[in-house]
Amino acid sequence: MADAGVQVERTIVIYGQGGIQTDLDLNSLAEDEIAAVIPDMLADYSAECRDWTLIASEHWKQERWSRTEELLRRGITFFAGGSGRHPDPVALVNLHAMLAHLHLHLARSAPKVILPMSKYDKIAAGTRTKDFYHKEAAANLNAATEALRASGAGLEDEPVSLAMGRVIHYLATGQPGLAHPLVERLLQRQPNNLIALSAQARLQFARRAHEAALLTYQKLLSLDPEMSPDPRIGLGLCLWQLGDRTKARTAWERALTREPDSWVCLLLLGLASLNLAREPALKREERLRFETEGVDFVKRAFKLNVKSPASALALATISGQGGQLPVASKLAERAIQYSDNKRHSVLASSERGRLGFITGDVADAGRYIAASKAEDPNTVNILAELTLGQIAIKSGNLREALNFIEQTAKRLNGKGPLEYTVLHACLLAYPHPGMSPDELSKNRITARNMLSEIHNLVASAESDEDWAKLRGIGSDADIFVDLAKLWQDESLEKSISAYQTALSIKSDSELEESQDLSPPDLRTIRMSDNLGVLFQLQGNVETAERTYQEALQKISSMDGKETEILKTVLAYNLGRAYEESGDNVKAAQWFRDVLRQHPEHMESKVRLALIAASAGRNYDAHTLLKESLKADETNLALRSVYTNFLISIGSYKEALSFTSQTLKYDKADTYTFSALGWLHFTLGREAKSPQEISDRPKQYLRSAEAYERALHIDPNCAHAAQGLAISLVEDSLTPPKNDITGIEEGKYRARLAGQALSIFSRIKDSLADGPVNVNMGHCYFVRGEEEKAIESYGTASNSFKGRNVSVLLYLARAWYALANRESNFSAMNKALGYCQQAMHVQPSDRAILYNIAMIQQKAAEMLFSLDVSKRTLEELEVGLQQAQQAANTFRALAEDRSGPLPYDADLADQRARYGDGLLRRAPGEMEKQKSYESEFQARVEEARKMRAAEQDRIQAAEAARRAEIEAKAAALAEERRKAREEALAWQEELNARVAEEESRKVTNAEKRKKRKEQGTIDSGDDGEVDGQPREKKSRRKASKKDGKKSRKGGSKSEVSSDEDPLQDQDDDQDQEEDEGVRTAKKAKNTLAMLKAKRKSRRNVEDPDEDDEGDEDINLGAAKRGKQFKSKAYIEDSDDDEDEPATQENGDGSPAPAAPESDADPASENGNEATGKMDVDEDEED
DSSP states (O other): OHHHHHHHHTEEEEEOGGGOEEEEEGGGGGSHHHHHHHHHHHHHHTOOHHHHHHHHHHHHHTTOHHHHHHHHHHHHHHHTTGGGOOOOHHHHHHHHHHHHHHHHHHHHTSOSOOOTTOSSSOOOTTOOOHHHHHHHHHHHHHHHHHHHHHTTOOGGGOOHHHHHHHHHHHHHTTOHHHHHHHHHHHHHHOTTOHHHHHHHHHHHHHTTOHHHHHHHHHHHHHHOTTOSSOHHHHHHHHHHHTTOHHHHHHHHHHHHHHOTTOHHHHHHHHHHHHHHTTOTTSOHHHHHHHHHHHHHHHHHHHHHOTTOHHHHHHHHHHHHHTTOHHHHHHHHHHHHHTOOSHHHHHHHHHHHHHHHHHHTOHHHHHHHHHHHHHHSTTSOOHHHHHHHHHHHHHTTOHHHHHHHHHHHHHHHTTOSOHHHHHHHHHHHHSOOTTOOHHHHHHHHHHHHHHHHHHHHHHHHOOSHHHHHHHTTGGGOHHHHHHHHHHHTTTOHHHHHHHHHHHHHHHHHHHHHHOSSOOOOOHHHHHHHHHHHHHHHHHTOHHHHHHHHHHHHHHTTTOOSHHHHHHHHHHHHHHHHHHHHHTOHHHHHHHHHHHHHHOTTOHHHHHHHHHHHHHTTOHHHHHHHHHHHHHHOTTOHHHHHHHHHHHHHTTOHHHHHHHHHHHTTTOTTOHHHHHHHHHHHHHHHHTOOSHHHHHTHHHHHHHHHHHHHHHHHHOTTOHHHHHHHHHHHHTTOSSOOOTTOOHHHHHHHHHHHHHHHHHHHHHHTTTSOHHHHHHHHHHHHHHTTOHHHHHHHHHHHHHHTTTOOHHHHHHHHHHHHHHHHHHTOHHHHHHHHHHHHHHHHHSTTOHHHHHHHHHHHHHHHHHHHHSOGGGSOHHHHHHHHHHHHHHHHHHHHHHHOOSSOOSSOHHHHHHHHHHHHHHHHHHHHHHHHHHHHHHHHHHHHHHHHHHHHHHHHHHHHHHHHHHHHHHHHHHHHHHHHHHHHHHHHHHHHHHHHHHHHHHHHHHHHHHHHHHHHHHTOOOSSSOSEETTEEOOOOOOOOOOHHHHHHHHHHHTSOOOOOTTOTTTTOOTTSOTTSOHHHHHHHHHHHHHHHHHHHHHHHOOOOOTTOOTTTSSTTTTTOSSOOOOOOOHHHHHHHHHHHTSOOEEEOTTSOEEEOOOOOSSOHHHHHHHHTSSOOHHHHHHHO
């Protein structure tokens, strides 16, 4: 019986023209033969629209999408006027709306984009995308709107399916601003429409109005607790955003209990668990439990909906962390292609790029990272930026990587994750090719500060929560080793602290990994050795010795090659610590201990030799070095030490011979050729005997050949390049040119300096700042580019801490030349300042004193030669003081006969006399300058007064303009205030009237209740007298005119007003007055009063008036036009509609009023479309 009943329910009857009917089994629609003929049969039968939509709905339920679309399109063609029938706009509205909903439904599971570069998740060609379905839905919604307009209906008659189709389309295409007014209008028509309320809640959530969205979801739950999708999902989302995550999980768990196959609930619970797994406040066991639970939830959600981008993205991250890179890459591509919002697309592209980088496919990773950045260029994507930086590092483009990270760091403004900070600091600390020393120093300081902040966090971490916030950064000892290196040159104390932190991390890690007493990690021993070196550099020999000895003690019982190497290094470092502290005895003892264990240890033997050399025992040092060379004469490092030893004792020729022999062992050693070049150049420059002087060009040539050979072996050898440049600029590579003199010689040397300068510019970043910048300064000075020479000399002086006298004098010379060329007194003072600074460093040098006097005298001479407009009185006074000092200095230097002088005494005496002549010209120059400055000051004062007057005029005009603007603003504010007061008064009057109407309705309701209890029914106000039922009066015939009035009054229920004097009329009225005439007269007077009120106030009447006056306002219309209703009165109107209302027929007899529906929106739309008044339309506007 049950099967038979189900079969009956699955059968429908299709009626055709002429009484033809056919039974159709809905279960048979699954057969292609039957489904194919259904559209033709419906067209032949001229079936109603409901039959088309019913069968289409059956196809929809069974997910036969192509059949559904085909049937709806055939129906649209049929009702549009096909087969010679008239168009049916109403049917077209329904069919187009349903087809639009079909496309919107298909768009949910369609890919947003098909990646042409997809490697793992490939989508078949020809697959339709979301954009296609959205366009089709928009076209059908527009067609439905046109059909609705063609039917003569207005927007208020729009079907709910069409309105919600537009809302869903706007939400799906990211246009919530257009969806909002549609939802509001639909809710005004149907306040309890569940779909409209769901859309409203979604819009509120999108606008971050989470509290309002929470209330809407609660209302949905109260209206339909069994609604699907469950409103508890939205409740949980709102609670999560409001911070109550426990209640959010509870809501999702209840929703999952109702719908166990809800992939949305599973996904939300999974993501919530994964977030809890990253909470630092939880214990490690709880975090692991939440992580396992979250992964399980997400996997179940993805199995239920394999096209969910959120599930795919979460699983891609999880799989990537688990090492399943192909699976993770496929899931990431799935998330990209099926993403339904920009955020998912950006995150999925970033994750896919990161996975591509991990797999080693840099080109593939770069494409996805570029796509993620292009899709959201205004938001900082940390994952994409980190991957870009790592790609650049792997490609060797360290400068490019640093640029990526720095640009993102500026946008983050210090709010990036710790991992980003570590990567940024490491890139800053690493010297890149082409980076100037100043830039490298600045970058190292920045990196040091960044890593120091992380070090402070690790040092202050105490609880598990503190360590969890560090996310593994606190367990990476290499970070603090790098920090120690950065602090090494600035603060050994902080460097030691960083190394101690690194050692502490390593020790804690060893304790966690092994509970037994296992041998120590050799890497930890190396770090202890480095810490001892830092103590040694700090001068704390005792602590360094203790550190070395502790490390030696830890590995004393260990064997192995690495252990023996560490023992030797620790013992050697301990000897070096004693050597640097001055205790050469203990140092030699440790070196000998190393040699007893390893007699072949060359470093210890070399250190013993250097200790002997420092003690003046050159023979012992020479013997030890010879022994070392005999043991390993091919060791280039040892041979370099021996060469340096020969140079230190002044044996240049022996050093040259030994270095030449070194080439036998390695003819491609850059340093050997550089040493040969230096030795040949030095021997040529310091030649003293006639034979040596005659051989000087040969020595210079051999020096150049050695440097050239070194550059051939290593083009980046800066020392060789500098040697060649020096030889070039000193013109030692060509024979002397005696025929070049004067200007030609200067041009020739400038050309040589330019060639050398190009070499110095390329090697200056590879050599010490001092010498190379001095050489560059010389080249610039020869070329006449004093400004650049000053810059180079200044850099060199800074590298020497401003204590190098030669560089200070070079600076003074450059400033002096610049001052003479430009007649610049300030530049001359700069030259004087550098000479005085050199005098402070070397006060016994009388040549510097002579230069100071020369500069002072030249400054006064230059000032006297300048035009009065190019100098000041103050400068003249200073110049005169300097000229007086210069004359005194020259006079003292000329009289000095204490010994060999670095200057010509006669020339000093001539300079003194010349200075006296300058001083005699001083009074005239002073008078001339004072006269000029007085006249100039007068002109300046006059111009200032004129500018002040003009400024006062401008300020007065501006003040007047501001006063005018303020006056207008005040007048406008007053007008607005009056308008607000009038609006407030109008609102208060309206509220008073509404309250009075409410009171009157309550009174009328009580009267009707009393009439019903006493068994008397009356449609007017005169139902009873003194609480007793009133006798029915006999009706007399009225005249024709009166009859019309009576019929007119009887066709409507009476209008009630707070100003109607007949509403509460006493029962002692004249019993003989005709009831029909009295009713008509009362309606006429009341209607006139209401129209006068509306015209004057443009007010909107309350739609909830009682039955006695509800229908007279619209002058006989069956229903009111569109009225303004507040939310409160919409709810109250349902009560009055349940009460019986009477109308009078044309003959005066009572007739039952038509019932009003408060639930069917179609009825409301139909009634609103007819019987409107102009007054109502104006009120709506």
